[in-house]
Amino acid sequence: MSGEINSVTRYVSHRIWQVIVFLTLLGGPVTVAPAQTSFFGAPKASYEEAEYEPSEKEPISISAEYSQQWEEDFVSVSILKGNCRIQQGDAILRSRQMVIWHRKTRQTDRLSVYLEGEVRIDLPGESKSENSLLVNLVTENGLKQNLRRPSQITVAPDDPVLNRAIERRGIPHDHQLKRAQFIVEKPPLEGPELSPIPEQEIVTDFRRIRLFPRSAVPYNVQSFPSTHTVPPEQIWVITGGVNLLIDGVEGLEMVDMSADRIIIWTDGRNTQNFNSEIRQSKETPFEIYLEGNIEIRQGTYLLKANRAFYDAREERAVMLDAELKTHLPELGEDVRVRASQIRMLSKGAYLAQNAWATGSQFGKPGYKMQASDVFIEDRYTTPWLGSGSNELDPVTGQPLPGKRAWMTSSNNTFEIGNVPLFYLPYVSSPVEDIYFPITGLRFGNDRIFGFQVETEWDMFKLLGLERPAGTKWEGQLDYYSDRGVGIGQSGNYQGANLLGFDNVFNGNAEAFYIHDSGTDNLGLDRRDLVPSTKDRYFLNHQHRQTSPFGMTLTSEAGIFSDRNFQQQYFLSDFNNRKDVETLLHLKQQQDNWSWSVIGRTKLNDYENTTDWLPKADLFLLGEPLLGNLLSWTSHSSVGYGKLKPGSAPYNPQQDVFTPLPFIADSQGLVAMTRNQLEAPFNLGPFILTPYVMGEAAYWEQGLQQQQID
Known part of the structure; x- marks a missing residue:
């Protein structure tokens, strides 16, 4: 028995990946001791x-x-x-x-x-x-x-x-x-004698241990001191099956431990006689070796192991041949985690070796995630995209750093049966999200791209970053046998109180790059087009933010390497989505009036768009006048516009191009105001609305670069 005991290293065990954190509860109970209360009373x-x-x-x-x-x-x-x-x-x-x-x-x-x-x-x-x-x-x-x-x-x-x-x-x-x-400070020499108010007794942090028979058969206890340690220890050897409960941990549930045989070491100066209920300071040494049909329960968690050692004071332990089973609401299923060894290195830091996890309940799972080493730690994060829905400190009213159990693993494989399908040397993510970081996989073959492998990856998990609430970030790694290797990313976000201000916001960002070694095939007479550059890419970002008083801020930025890139690689976006723009638009709308300011420029030289540097608009709709006899509607704007025809294709002999006749190289001040007065009245069952409308406008340059007013 002693040989087996000595072979077990005295550290703390804990669950791995999603659920290892619960074994923290096996640590010594931690309660806050009331302080001695004597304001101006100082150190001892x-x-x-x-x-x-x-x-x-x-x-x-x-x-x-x-x-x-x-x-x-x-x-x-x-x-x-x-x-x-x-x-x-x-x-x-x-x-x-x-x-x-x-x-x-x-x-x-x-x-x-x-x-x-x-x-x-x-x-x-x-x-x-x-x-x-x-x-x-x-x-x-x-x-x-x-x-x-x-x-x-x-x-x-x-x-x-x-x-x-x-x-x-x-x-x-x-x-x-x-x-x-x-x-x-010296006591006063004169004056009436005052009876001192006694200081409150310090309530020491404590733990409570209770022992019960595991079955109807009573357990057997051998108790003897150990004189070879300083301070002396009291040793209890309990056989016949025992159930041990540890509680006293403030705010945490009871830990239930059962085993066929256990050995307990504790301080012999304070605890000499065995008692089925022990109450002691959390600083008192209390070590447990468990062996045979070990089961540890806490809440919805069930942990089984062959051998385990637990040090309650140091909050360290080790478990051998351990398996954990629990239900994770985040996944909506039960999860099993098995490891040859699970250690708790310190409070909040855990290491599992030769571990795997699965949602299968069969003894030999059909699929599993396996890793050679898994490290678990508590991470504290502060929101960087505004407060969102993060919990607030009840005292300060400020966002609390979020605490999450974080898993970092090495030599990861995803296996179906015993066949490994994917391998990653490094994965880092929250423990409730154990899935492999690859989120999408597609194979294909055609005459334009050749053989294709397109993959999507969870970038937060792949890079070991904390995922802010309301965000999604995916990476792309694609292979096209006739074109090359492409890499990209896409993501979106939403939240509130960006930069500490009262607002609601959302946005998205996309990027893609490929060193293209092929030619474009756009159909009909646009086949085998040589791109203007082999380094082909696009960037696109859109952001919208709504603030109090009807304020809305919209920003967009987008660029393509060449005119045919989107149509060739992202045909669905080319057919269905709006053209990419680069602009900044601020608008306020209240009741029946609104104003806006927009600045817009083009980054793609092949586009036929008007740059505004900038432009302001003012709208008024249905403003009542003269006791509702008249209604006034108005739109006025002023801005500096710049219109320039898009550039010709790289190879106009192959890529047919016809310039638009109404696009000219013009720029200058543009101003206008349009006003309308209405006098609606009822005529029997009809409503008649006579109106008068006038408009004044000015263009510094027209299509022929002439002034128009």
């Missing part, structure tokens, strides 16, 4: 010997991920969260969250700072750690703040850390960081 007596005295001449710098600030009786109060840090001179204070009271005088800035959660104090020559801390700071040289997501509010929020900081404010203190120095 361990600071009596601190000799470093930062000078008031040193400025104070403050940084955090999120902040919320308001005014209270001429005092600025702030709640900081996420990587909080304060530095004055060589003294550095760090914590997960802080509350700061800041009073500014003519010459100084005085801060009272409450720190909570993984508090660390770094001084020259020493470092200290605390659960919570309260200090005073003074500087004559101002504050420097680096707050990534600041938020200004008018009233104090109902925040637990603020409540604890305020509660601590009323408790006497023995020490404080006063005048920017770590000193001990």
Whole structure:
């Protein structure tokens, strides 16, 4: 038995690809311990010997991920969260969250700072750690703040850390960081005696372990100490089948572990006698070796393994010959994951070796995704296409970084039966999306392109990038035996609040390139056309954005390498889609009026389009006049236009080309106004609308370059 135990490395196991993350719950329970609450009460007596005295001449710098600030009786109060840090001179204070009271005088800035959660104090020559801390700071040289997501509010929020900081404010203190120095404040010599308010007892993070027989047959327990370790350990060997439950993890479900045999190591100083229910600090060593018909359940997850080792305190483990089964709503099916070994290297970091995943429920699956190594980690991302539907921080009101389990795997193959169909050396994607990054595959053959293989790829997965909400990005890799290899991409996006402004937007982008070694065949008398260039491509981007007050912004940009490229390679787009343009159009529409400004230029020299540099329009529709007796409709515009005939084909003898007679080389100012007055009235069952309309227009150059007005 001991030989088998020693052969198992003591790390943490976890699920792979889509589902490995759930084994995080096997780690030691984590609860936030209430801080000692004594506002102005400061560090413990361990600071009596601190000799470093930062000078008031040193400025104070403050940084955090999120902040919320308001005014209270001429005092600025702030709640900081996420990587909080304060530095004055060589003294550095760090914590997960802080509350700061800041009073500014003519010459100084005085801060009272409450720190909570993984508090660390770094001084020259020493470092200290605390659960919570309260200090005073003074500087004559101002504050420097680096707050990534600041938020200004008018009233104090109902925040637990603020409540604890305020509660601590009323408790006497023995020490404080006063005048920017770590000193001990002397008790008062005179005055009425006050009974000190006792500090609240720190509630330590805990875990609860309960053991039950696995069946109707009671389990057997052997308990003995180990004197060869420091500190001494208590060892329990449990056989006959045991069910072990671990809970106490705040916000997470219970972890249910069953095995035929288990061995438990724990601290022998606090736990000597075996008990079917154990409650201990999460810092207490607690290690488990499981063997024989291992089943681990949590929520909808079921994990089976032959052998496993789990260290609850270090949150590391290893499982051998492990298989995981779960239902993934994202895929709408059950998924099985099997690996020869699954490890948890640290909290949030997992490694699986010789692993495969499948949606098949047969013992020998008909298809599977296989990889030699799979690495899982938690990623935090901030939206870059506006806030969209991302969750907001209830305190700051700012977008929260999204947390997702991310899978990176190497030597990936997709197999049907035992036949590998595709291979990729590297794949990176969210764990809920385990499919191969190829999204489309088409084969064909014809006289124009020859033998064809066209593929489409999920670029986010292929490059290991986080997929922003509302986006799609696909890459193209095509092979044409008579033409060459083509590469391209297409994508679309949609969202809200782009760049932090109130708006709704959507757009798409396309690109394609091929070094063409063939000739074009466009039908009838346009066969065997030699392209003007072998490097053929196109780029096209369209974007539309709608903002309050009826504002709409539209932008387009498009270019083709030559006149026949779209018709040859993208015939459906050539027949059905609008021509590509390059323009910027801003429009506002309210009630019965609107205005717009457009700037447009052409990038394709073979096109017959008018450039506007720019042009403005104003519309008014049915404006009532004289108590609704008259109705006024108007359209006025002014702009600078430039019209130039498209260039001739590269080979006009083969590619028939007839210039349009009404396209001339002209440019200049164009202005017009058209107004119409209507006087509608009822005549029996009819509505008659007499009207008068007039128009004035001016062209600086006409078709013959003459002025027209």
